[in-house]
Amino acid sequence: MSKKRISLFSKIFYPIVCFFGLIGLLTLFLFVRIQTRNMEKTLIEEHLLFAQILSLEIESHYYKGTWPFSTLKKVSESKNILFWRLVNSDGEIELADNTNLWGKKIQDKDFKTKKIMVKDEILPSTNERIKIIIYPLGIKEKGQPWTLWLGISLRNIRKAQKELILTILSLSPLLLLIIYLFPFYLAKSITTPIKRLVKATQIVGKGNLDYTIDIYTSDEVGILTHAFNKMVKDLKNKTVSLNYFDTIINTMADSLIVTDAHGKIELINEAAVKLLGYKREEMVGKNIHSLIEVESYFSFKEEMKEPVKSLEAIWHIKGKKEIPVICSCSEVKNKKGEVTNRIYVVRDITDIKKTEEELIQAYKRLKETQDELIQTEKIAALGKLASGTAHEIKNPLSIIMQGIYLVDNLIPEKSQELKETIEMIKEAVRRADAVIRRILNYARASKIAKTPHKICEIIEEGLSLIEEQLKFKNIKIERDYPAKPIFVEADRVMLSQVFLNLATNSQDAMPEGGVIKIKVYEEDNFCVIEFEDTGIGIPQDKLSKVFEPFYTTKKPGKGTGLGLAMVELIINRHNGKINIESEVGKGTKFTIKLPKLKEE
Ligand SMILES: Nc1ncnc2c1ncn2[C@@H]1O[C@H](COP(=O)(O)OP(=O)(O)O)[C@@H](O)[C@H]1O
Ligand SMILES: [Mg+2]
Structure with a gap:
């Protein structure tokens, strides 16, 4: 109304x-x-x-x-x-x-x-x-x-x-004029300065703080006008400094959030508006806890006694995103020492974190390349040494072998002792020959030729060489192969050697017999092969050593320590990865990941 x-x-x-x-x-x-x-x-x-x-x-x-x-x-x-x-x-x-x-x-x-x-x-x-x-x-x-x-x-x-009244009436316009003019001037003299004040307040209200009113009188209105002018001047000074601070706060790169003692947001700068991704109106007056959840060291909770200086945290901005930040909190206290406000200065460290992560990744890759380089060099050196020595040994060995056959044939009637000696020499030469062949194999592993193959066929090829022996040793093989064959790019002979080596080791680890479980499946772009036995297992502190060349726990003549080194080398050559998990007394599990060939 x-x-x-x-x-x-x-x-x-x-x-x-x-x-x-x-x-x-x-x-x-x-x-x-x-x-x-x-x-x-x-x-x-x-x-x-x-x-x-x-x-x-x-x-x-x-x-x-x-x-x-x-x-x-x-x-x-x-x-x-x-x-x-x-x-x-x-x-x-x-x-x-x-x-x-x-x-x-x-x-x-x-x-x-x-x-x-x-x-x-x-x-x-x-x-x-x-x-x-x-x-x-x-x-x-x-x-x-x-x-x-x-x-x-x-x-x-x-x-x-009547004449008197008429005379008076003839004078009435003059009288009326006097009756009108006097109040008019009286009212004007009171209202004009007040009107000027009203106009001035409207102009000042619109933001023109340079407006002042001239003072004509020294009466109450004059005093009021003077007070008004002074008020506008003070307001101007304060507003200028307020604008100044406002500009600073809103230009600053860090986010600034001021809350009351209970976390109600009272002030928020441009950077914070951008960081949190809500509209300013949506945030002012809201409780900061209803918008943000903080992970790690830093908490908004009132129990937080000490102000916090620059702590890293993750801010979960509800319904929006997660931001890694460095946040500091200072408290504003009244005369009684009660907290009236909290000031949060927050820096978004997403970029820093990203760079950090990239740096870590780059370092990791560098380390890997370095390891690979060392390995390649090692292999090359070892290859040279191995093939050199192998050839050197291979010749005298074949002479020994031929010689012992000749001796065996030349003497038809031999004593029991001689017979055993000849057999022992034959066996020793065969073992030496096997070791040399392995060394040569290892040396050759650096050069492979890959063609597409069904992984299960390669596994089976490797196992076929040892399956009879396993049966004999009371070792069962449980296969869990996928219905649809998975293809990998592989050097068939080399890769089948991996499964032969793994099976050989499992056989050695299960002298009383046991089970070998082989599971093959796809995961992302990889073909995963799990090779598990129920053998004696490997102690945790030895797990990292098993892939080292010449590491063996077996008796001399029984193990060369080249089996798993070869496995790792071959898997690496196939751009794959091998992992080992083991528990002493329970068994060992190898997990091999090979890049899967895309079906055409
Ligand atoms: N399946 C397994 N169970 C228990 N130990 C194993 C197994 N596979 C390998 N190892 C351990 O790792 C060592 C290195 O194996 P490998 O490189 O094949 O060399 P080698 O078999 O000639 O000893 C073995 O001596 C053995 O101690
Ligand atoms: Mg072995």
């Missing part, structure tokens, strides 16, 4: 106009009234004097036995005298201007008055108000005086009164 606004000017002007108008009217009324009264009084006084003179004349004529007719005629002609009557002590009209009344009895009882009487009366014929003067004469009968009655017309007074 809109209330009609009455201006201050109207509030001052109209009441004063009304007041002066009323006062003016009242004054006029009283003036006219007093003026009329005075005129009436003068008229009566004149006619009383006249009555006195007339009564004296009547008396003197009465005693002479005549009437002063000429005088009475003049009285009848007088403008102001309406009528006259001479009434005797019995109330009979002796003489009157109207001869019809002669001898008639007067109705009015006042003929008995002994004092001069002036009274009002209404003339019945014209309904006109008149004055009647009753003047007792010196003529008396039985102590009762005769009376002279004069009817005085007030018509002239009325006329004069």
Whole structure:
């Protein structure tokens, strides 16, 4: 509902106009009234004097036995005298201007008055108000005086009164002007400075803080104006510094969040708005805990006694993202030492973390390449050494072998001892030959030729060489192959050697028999082969050593320590990976991952 606004000017002007108008009217009324009264009084006084003179004349004529007719005629002609009557002590009209009344009895009882009487009366014929003067004469009968009655017309007074009113009315525009102008100037002189103040507040309210009002008066309005100017100046100074800080806060690269003691967000800068990804209006007034969850060292909780200096944390921004940050928190306290606000300065360290991660990855890759390089070099050196020595040994060995066969054939009848010796030499030469072949194999492993193959077929090829032996040693093979064959790029002979070596080791680890479980499946772009046995297992501290060339726990002549080194080498050559898990007394599990060939 809109209330009609009455201006201050109207509030001052109209009441004063009304007041002066009323006062003016009242004054006029009283003036006219007093003026009329005075005129009436003068008229009566004149006619009383006249009555006195007339009564004296009547008396003197009465005693002479005549009437002063000429005088009475003049009285009848007088403008102001309406009528006259001479009434005797019995109330009979002796003489009157109207001869019809002669001898008639007067109705009015006042003929008995002994004092001069002036009274009002209404003339019945014209309904006109008149004055009647009753003047007792010196003529008396039985102590009762005769009376002279004069009817005085007030018509002239009325006329004069009307003229007076007309004169005043002709002056009324001037009066009205005075009645109007005075309140007008009074109201103006009060409202104009106030209006200027109102205008100034509106201009200042719109942000123009350079606006000031000139001061003309030293009254209360002048003081108010002065105070207003000072207030605007102070406001300007404060606003300038506020804007200055606002600009700084919003330009700063770090996020700034100010909350109250309970975590309600009170202030948030541009950077924080960007970081959190919510609109400013959505965040101000909300509790910071309802927007952000903090992981690790840093907590917003009120129990947090000490302010926090730069701690790394992960901010989970609800419904948005996770941001790694460095955050510091300082507390604002009141005089009582109670926390009133908390100031969080937050730096997004996503980029730093990314770079850090990249650095770690690069270092890892470098290490891997380095390891590979060392390995390749080792292999190359070993290969050279191995093939050199192998050839050197291979020749004398074949001579020994041929020699022992010759000896065996040349001596048909041999003693038991000789027979055993020959067999021992043959066996030793065969073992030496096997070791040399392995060394040569190992040396050759650095060069492979890859073609697509079904992985399960390669596994089976490797196992086929040892399957009979395993059966004999009471070792069962459990296969878990996928229905759909998985293809890998492989050197068939080399890769099948991996499974032969693994199976050989498992066989050695299960002298009492056991189970070998082989599981093949796809995972992402890889073909995974799990090779598990129920053997003696490997102690944890030896796990890293088993792939080292020449590491063996087996008796001399039984193990060369080249089996797993070869396995790792071959898997590496196939861009794959091999992992080992083992538990002493329970068994060992190798997990091989080879890049899978995409089906066409
Ligand atoms: N399946 C397994 N169970 C227990 N130990 C194993 C197994 N495979 C390998 N090892 C251990 O790793 C060593 C190295 O194996 P390998 O390189 O094949 O050499 P070798 O078999 O000639 O000893 C073995 O001597 C053995 O101690
Ligand atoms: Mg072995």
